Amino acid sequence: MQPVFEEIDFQQTPLGDISLRRRSEPRLNDVIIYEVKLGEEFLMSSLFTEAEIQLSRLGLKQVQDVFGHNEKLDIVVGGLGLGYTAAAVLENPSVNSLNVIDVMLPVINWHQQKLVPLAETLINDLHCKLTYADFYQLAGSHNCGFDHDQPDQLAHAVLLDIDHSPSHLLNENNSAFYTKAGLESLAGKLYSEGIFGLWSNELPDQNFVAL
Secondary structure (H helix, E strand, O other), rough: OOEEEEEEEEEEEEOOEEEEEEEEHHHHOEEEEEEEEOOOOOEEEOOOHHHHHHHHHHHHHHHHHOOOOOOOOEEEEEEOOOHHHHHHHHOOEEEEEEEEEEHHHHHHHHHHHHHHHHHHHOOOOOOOEEOOOOOOHHHHOOOOOOHHHOOOOOOOEEEEOOOOOOOEEEOOOHHHHHHHHHHHHOOOEEEEEEEEEEEEOOOOOOHHHOO
């Protein structure tokens, strides 16, 4: 089998150049992998998705433990990426609505143009909405929720998969979220006893957990 390496898209963004590429991995029987890079930094890979999937499954399990299995759930996901977090949310039949927020328009376009493997799963599901916006600005806003069309709608869960960790940020402007004021603003957009789940590339930050 001939090796595969293809740059599917390359775009300039306010955070730097972002690219989507597709390649085969000879060490794994030439499995096809999709990768996203921001500048020279790897953001995501279809080879490593278990943590993103479990963020959704564990988060929704906790939601249902609190609200019950008959509750129709409104979920917000911060960060679209290759769609693994969002697709795992949609596996749950109790999901009433899923709002996936991403500040990178090219990433949303990849899904709408069906350039990535899970695009059809998200685009064809009527429960799922892709929103081009800055999650952190919406989370910090006191004027609206996460959906401009339904500004008073609360979420049962907010699942965040953007920064590498609370101390390793993609954009230093995100730092205000990881503070008491930032989390209080987020809490105001959740139902009472709603769930906030955070993906991290590092071990749990106990100072942030305590906060």
